[in-house]
Amino acid sequence: GQNIDQPTEMTATEGAIVQINCTYQTSGFNGLFWYQQHAGEAPTFLSYNVLDGLEEKGRFSSFLSRSKGYSYLLLKELQMKDSASYLCAVMDSNYQLIWGAGTKLIIKP
């Protein structure tokens, strides 16, 4: 079966750095997405990785290792507004998105 694993919840301190991991087992791979979702709102797109390596976008970076079926989202200089759920999703060989359950990130002052 297809499976996306990510931690259920993480806690970090304002101003610090946090890494949210995602491992996947899917039938084929056509890219991995990270989305941010605040409570009661729809997800917003953060990043897309299809090749191995690190993609940096401001305070957020996303890393992919296809051989290991692994990705992480790195958030730097954490702000209180970064408190949200972070969803990992993989596009399989049929171009279907397989979603992880999301990681709830709690930022403390």
Added chain:
Amino acid sequence: GAVVSQHPSRVICKSGTSVKIECRSLDFQATTMFWYRQFPKKSLMLMATSNEGSKATYEQGVEKDKFLINHASLTLSTLTVTSAHPEDSSFYICSAREGQADYGYTFGSGTRLTVV
């Protein structure tokens, strides 16, 4: 960037009635739109893929007669929850993709449906 507009954002309806949710791509054409359902503290569950000009493709376990999808044009897809029951109460979200995958999938703002 791509914008997807979804209406209504919240709706309360009585059991047995039907509710229509609209999803529009505002500045791009979307031949395919996706409808998701999300339960509290759970991830997104794909319900169906809406294809312009053809029938929607429903995921296993989703009742096509209950969740009617119409993709009337390249910019509009609708989801109608027919004969709604309290267990249909949920957060419904649509999404579409403009162009290449690295632009990501853009989501509508979601519809919070409460059936009383």
